[in-house]
Amino acid sequence: MPLRIVLVLVLLLVLAAPAAPALHAANTTSADSVPLSAAIALFDAKRVPEARAQLADLVAREPKNPRALWYLGQCELKMQRRGAAADTLARAAELAPSNAEILADYGSASLLRATELGVSFTAIGYARRGRTALEQAVKLDPANIDYREGLVQFYTRAPGFVGGDFTRAYAHIAEIEKRDPSRGTVVKANTLCSEKRYDEALVACEAFLLTQPDNYLALYTLGRIVSETGRDLARGEQALRRCLQITPRIQEPDHAGAHYRLGMIAEKANRPADARRDYQAALALEPSLEKASTALARLQP
Numbered sequence: 001m002p003l004r005i006v007l008v009l010v011l012l013l014v015l016a017a018p019a020a021p022a023l024h025a026a027n028t029t030s031a032d033s034v035p036l037s038a039a040i041a042l043f044d045a046k047r048v049p050e051a052r053a054q055l056a057d058l059v060a061r062e063p064k065n066p067r068a069l070w071y072l073g074q075c076e077l078k079m080q081r082r083g084a085a086a087d088t089l090a091r092a093a094e095l096a097p098s099n100a101e102i103l104a105d106y107g108s109a110s111l112l113r114a115t116e117l118g119v120s121f122t123a124i125g126y127a128r129r130g131r132t133a134l135e136q137a138v139k140l141d142p143a144n145i146d147y148r149e150g151l152v153q154f155y156t157r158a159p160g161f162v163g164g165d166f167t168r169a170y171a172h173i174a175e176i177e178k179r180d181p182s183r184g185t186v187v188k189a190n191t192l193c194s195e196k197r198y199d200e201a202l203v204a205c206e207a208f209l210l211t212q213p214d215n216y217l218a219l220y221t222l223g224r225i226v227s228e229t230g231r232d233l234a235r236g237e238q239a240l241r242r243c244l245q246i247t248p249r250i251q252e253p254d255h256a257g258a259h260y261r262l263g264m265i266a267e268k269a270n271r272p273a274d275a276r277r278d279y280q281a282a283l284a285l286e287p288s289l290e291k292a293s294t295a296l297a298r299l300q301p
Helices: 003-016 020-026 034-044 048-061 066-078 082-095 100-117 121-140 145-157 166-179 181-194 198-211 216-229 233-243 255-268 272-285 290-299
Strands: none
Touching: 034 048, 034 066, 048 066, 066 082, 066 100, 082 100, 082 121, 100 121, 100 145, 121 145, 145 166, 145 181, 166 181, 181 198, 181 216, 198 216, 216 233, 216 255, 233 255, 255 272, 255 290, 272 290
């Protein structure tokens, strides 16, 4: 066979060879493979252990598939395997450095792992990596409030030598308030409470309620602060009773929580019978509310 024909045949074989694995590793927006789609369906159906098993097999075959790694990391997180979650999501983030969702999940998992480890050099490493990942997620998606709220929690809870910084926390809170005044008020009030600035936290809630007097989340937050601090019990009870007349959104604390907080306020006001009634009401709505069960047992005559 002439050499020219041989070379042409070799070139055709090379061009015809499948290149899908390399393309999939580089392109995170390509369509899911059948195994990955099936695993995601299991994850969405809350069949997490089954999803994890399938995803672990898939990642073993495709170690550079960021989407598979991302879902595997989420499974590990839901199964309380925080170290494995942080390490798996680190690999996903390395493969998809422009994906804000992956970076945010990696950051959150790392911060949870740091909390779990306590005071240690390993914990400090996880905490710093988690902060950096969340900051990068915010740069990629500045409007996402969840990412900013995660950073507020880090900056207000971490010690200074790890990176804790209330000034940075309040900068993110200001950005949250611009985008969602209600949520920003709650985050600000919680942050003030973490500094034991309880009166200022209550003032922040009251100021917001002047503009939106029936805002459920602000009313509940005011009542929660009162139930924990004992400040202005009558106002706290009034706010929580108003909550019971409003239907909360799915992401907001429910009426069982409001009844539990009312029970706490009644206890602080030395009204044990009223406290029992509200704890019982909380348990009627949410029988698994352990803190209400504990409080009720403590008040049994």
